[in-house]
Amino acid sequence: MSEDDQRPPERARRLPRAVRERQILDAAVQVFSRHGYHAASMDEISDVAGVSKPMIYTYLGSKEDLFGACIRREATRLLEAIQAGVKPDLPPDMQLWHGLRSFYRFVAEYRESWTVLHRQALTVGGAFAAEVTDMRVRAIQLVAALVVSAGTRKGVGEQAEFSGEGLSAALVGAAESLADWALDHPDISDGVLASWLMNLVWLGFNDLIEGEVWKPSE
């Protein structure tokens, strides 16, 4: 035990920049998702990444830059995962269903990515919040387009009890909350989750565009 106790053979060799950046981003997402932006320390991130702190600064810039890089990478991942599952020539309801399935599959597989995007990014304020909000708005508008498409196909106009944008905001929120709920119930498959939401919303929406409206009684 004189020259062997320092683990000389495997000492995290010199690696190309791309690999280190991946390690750093992975660690950053993990730490940010656990503690949030402000409570996360660069020391802990460097520790988790198995890299010293100056590496982070030379490769990815300041803490804010690093957080931005995380947000962008995870947002891109999420959008790509959803678009990969969507089939553009299906009817609107099936498009929505497939999009939802991909979404729930992604959240289950990369729950830290989802946490960073959904919970932490909004609390930082400034450019990132705007960026994530933008992504969310795009998602809402996408859904709104499907909804309106289905609505006009059935020949429905503007109604007092109906706002495509508000409805889509509610739908996206329902999808997100169900995602959070599903994190605690891993045995529910993504198909079942998507079907629940379709049954909730689509059926109600169908009624609505067919003129059947809920009103407060008396």
Add this chain to the structure above:
Amino acid sequence: MSEDDQRPPERARRLPRAVRERQILDAAVQVFSRHGYHAASMDEISDVAGVSKPMIYTYLGSKEDLFGACIRREATRLLEAIQAGVKPDLPPDMQLWHGLRSFYRFVAEYRESWTVLHRQALTVGGAFAAEVTDMRVRAIQLVAALVVSAGTRKGVGEQAEFSGEGLSAALVGAAESLADWALDHPDISDGVLASWLMNLVWLGFNDLIEGEVWKPSE
């Protein structure tokens, strides 16, 4: 301008403890809702409250204690506001509608309270997150009770496409997201918001318990 420039008459006189605590809590909610827990500084809170920092510590304890006091006060306010609007002997759908109206009225009036509870409390982690989550779970269970009551009244059992708890989680999430959306659209009344949600969810739910189910085609 020799003896009048220091505003000698009104100099924030010595006040009873209860009043100071209120001032401090109001300021804390405001600052926490703007910056989040970690980015908020005790100096800014004391500044906004018009009180020096040691006062906060003698009256309300550490920063964590202060945040806890904020959360508890605002959560109590919210629950009381909702319960004040609910009429227990109405049918389930009307109970839900009245609860939603009260909720949206509260969010519009005390948007900072809502922000602290919904966005900031979860990111701190630990006891507060648990506390807020508990409140949310109680809300979900309350809604689930209404939903199940309406379901059994119409004689529906367990179905594969249906889970009361999951549905309620989605509903509560939809309500929350619509609340966020409504913050940017102040001209929409609380009654309209509540009606939108009822049309979305209740109609779909009605279809569901009457056996009309959405299924993916092919």
Add this chain to the structure above:
DNA sequence: CTCTCAAGCTACTCACCCGTAGGCTACCCG
């Protein structure tokens, strides 16, 4: 008028953490 007590403040300590200066070592090319 004076003594006492509590309300309230200024100014400080100490710890934490972002960001960096400067040095070391392995690999590559001539």
Add this chain to the structure above:
DNA sequence: CGGGTAGCCTACGGGTGAGTAGCTTGAGAG
């Protein structure tokens, strides 16, 4: 073999902010 370069580190500066020590001042009692 020697210089250059790129991967990588230890160790520190500086700023910020939580929490506190100890003083000042107003108000009531005698």
